[in-house]
Amino acid sequence: MSTQAMIDSQRVGAEVYHGAELCKEKSMKLLEEIHLPRGLLPLPALEEVGYNRATGFVWLKQKKATTHVFKAISKKVSYAPEVTAFVEDRRMKRLSGVKSRELLIWVSLSDMYIDDPESKRITFKSQAGISLSFPVSAFQAEEEERSNGDGK
Template identity: 60%
Template sequence: MSLVTEEIKANAEVYYGDEICKEKSKFLLTEVGLPNGLLPLEDIEECGYVKETGFVWLKQKKKIDHKFEKIGKLVSYAAEVTAYVEPNKIKKLSGVKVKEFLIWITLSEIYVDDPPTGKITFKTPAGLSRTFPVSAFQLEEVKEVEAGKEGNDQ
């Protein structure tokens, strides 16, 4: 069951399509002081943001698994990811799990200490947490710009 109701959508900025949703999600992450590579979603169909409450959602065609190479962690993103954002923090997160040893563990909160070069902490509903360098989740913007230039040269 979706947490995103028509009532919520009525008060939100809503976008449709993979390209604009990726752009908006990276922008929002940066805007609240979180690394822009935190949500490496694919085939996003819809995204939205309710500025008054901080509620955000992203809907993709199907769940995906993504490995963050710099820390060697596999993360699973459900077809619908929801959360509340505030400066340097994501709370009440749903739809995101991380693989620890042989089991999948639900994440409920993500926050950054001493942004932008500090540490990022991931918490579970049980209160367990792991901390990593923020840089492990930061996209290299320069590469994206260079890739765009190569495409324009042809």
């Protein structure tokens, strides 16, 4: 079975949402449900979000690829027009469509997870098996940063 056929089969029976506001709300709610930071997927122009609860398959479609800089850790991340993953508690695995800028190259991420909630750290793993961990607080949603910050 081709990768596209496998992805298409995962969409059968999924909850699907359309429209920028509803998609943003549903993507943040999903991140909350699986206990990952709400700012982990800062996708400003979402058009479609789908979630197959039976298999854990998730997809997020946006108008075009976008990049985001997580200022707290000085990391630039690129998000393809479609991001897919299988989700479970505190984990996104078999991730596609997300790359992190490391030195002079873009590295595709395959997993992101919080192994120990007490440590307050999230780990990102590349397809090559290299992993880096950062504070969960670096991935708070913008509205959380404002409410936890100095009120500006």
